[in-house]
Amino acid sequence: MTVTRSPTGRAGLLLTAALVALLALAALLLPLDPSAMDLGQAWTGPSVTHPLGCDGLGRDVAARLIAGTGTSFAIAGLALALAVGLGVASGGVAGWIGGRADAVVLRLADLLHGFPELSLAIVAAALLGPGTEAMVLTLALASWPSQVRWCRALALSSRTAEHVRASAALGAGPLHAVRRHLLPAVAGPVAIRAALSIGPVMVAEATLSGLGLGIQEPSVSLGTLIRDGLAALRDAPHLIAATTVTVAAIALAVNLLAEGLREGLDPRRR
């Protein structure tokens, strides 16, 4: 298996497995409704019935953490799928065709790349408004410039590769070149970059929701949990502690996995 070839990848796999097992175990043992409220339990600390305590509306923090992790993963996954899809379509085509199309796409990407991704996301979130769909679109738009440059670079190097030129000289059409040479060449690097981006995108979601620009109640994400935890930081620090540890662990696991994948696919390391 490609990932397990490096110690980094193995560490990532181990951490991911531990996280998944912990979340699955918690979901099985604590079948609590993340939206169920009991004002009498507001801000109670960890107990047997509520292992991570309750928030200001008496909702179980553990149940909300499980639900929030799922939501954040879904949002990050969808946003990256959209960003990668748009990146491959625009960057890949621009790099492969070249000429004026390439110049237009590159200038647009350069323009957007001039802004920090989080600033871009904040502007997009303010324009699109709050909500889950808007958040997916916001994060996809913010990630697009880096994806498009990456895809364009890969397409450009494939187009000028000797084996692609040779196949063209032998009479292969453009469709053949795209299907047999371009896509296989870009798939691996694009997947690795997307995997590496999951952590930062989840953190961006958390930041935007923490700022009130993200998803809205009753939906819950790691970002909304951080926002609620920050509001009660002094008096109920247990609210934010569990969430920040989870975000950090996920970001670490995803980065280790992606790094492991990159090392596994790197021909120089074989």
Add this chain to the structure above:
Amino acid sequence: MSRIMPLPAVLRLLLTFLAITAGLSGATLPAAAGTLRAGLSDDLTTIDPFAFPGLVSSGVLRQVYEGFTAFDAAGNTVPALATRWETPDGGRTWRFALRPDARFHSGRLFTAADVLWTWEHHLTRKPQPGYSAFYLRGVEGAAALRQGSSTTLAGVEISDPHTLVVRLTEPDALFPLYPFLFVDRGMEGEHGPAWHERASGGTGPFRLMSWQRGESVRLEAHAAYWGGAPTVDAVSLAVLPDTNTLLARYDAGDLDVATLPDNAVRTVVRQPRYDGQIKAFARAQVRYLALNQDLYPPFRDRRVREAVGLALDRVATVNGLHAGRAALTNGFVTPGLGGYQPDAVPLPPGDPDRAKALLAEAGHDGGRGLPPLQIAGGPNVREEATYFAAQLTAVLGIPVGVRIQERAAFVAAINEGQEALFINGWTADFPDPIDQLATQWHSASPTNRTHWRNPGFDRLMERARGLADPVARNALYREAEALLRDQAVAVPLATPQFVALVRPGVTGVVIRPDGTTDYHSARLP
């Protein structure tokens, strides 16, 4: 004449050393004696007394400028710059006797000419009239002055420097209560059009000394204040919008008074370290869950509106969300405002089964035919909106979401009628129920955010405005409130009190029902 003894060299050295170290650590030393230190929940939007101030700026400007009358701590009208006001013709003409001993911060005497100058400036201000132009619309000649066809306000007569007669186009019993801020007419000539950035031009107990944008405001005592000089020398207000920072600064001893945001009250009152330091004050505010019948057609059916109210457990929020520092009534006026006492109509308890039955009667059994719905609000009502959304989801049979926006965006959205269901509130600008009734429910009011219209209600408000007798006026207000209740136009919600942390030994700090903190009688330990 006493001879100054030369200080021994060692002592001088010691004093020099102390002075240097004090200078180096000046930022962390306690404030100078006599300066009361408090927090501001946000930065000021303006210090121009002619611009619309908003709640935070208004709280500061009211320390500096005054009107004819003011709020007292119980929500009643008390004289400020007018000592007497009377009407010989049922509110069409008003004669004001002005305080003869009131002086501006410049030292000049306050006179009727300052009142007239302030009003004319509001009406002729460019590019937009001053915010008090709304209250002056009924003064004879106000329209002509605004349009430029006249150069003076014809409806104002000054018989002597301390007597002013105002003629209105129609009776207005509330004219003496309007929250004017009278300005020293010499300021513009001395300091230019932006005089308010350079000088303090009011008669209030404090003069505005500085405003560091986003950081702080400094007020200094007006020694010649007609009500007696304030006890403290100065008030230093730090802009602290973040609750954690506000509390950290209070805990560190940097603040004497910390007014708490509503959504922080219940976390703070749980802390034993604040025992004896929590002060609560009544608030002249109405709060309600507003239903826009234009935007959400099912709300046109009274049964649906009633069902929304019955779906909610509002009583639980008084303790559960406001730690008991809130008042909940079944009405649309703050009891006691201007002496008003509403009819005692108990709040119907939450009854989800009855709510479901009403919805079924209206043809919406199990949520059938109900479009998607969200409770909108500003960031300070997030928990309350989430709590009510869960209860509405359970009763209506459709998922009810929450839409929290930044405050300015939320206010813009409800002013433009873009929200169907939202948490709204209105704090009285002057002590009379009409400020909570007409502003919210009169069909011509720009702040009627539900767009509810009822000609009968409008007539009640117009009649009340012309009644100088408060007893007769209050009878009409009770009738208007009964109409709002009968129509189930909105769902009254608990109104939180103003709550502040006040350092032990600090006395006399009062938050008036309109949200203005009164520092005039404040004393430091």
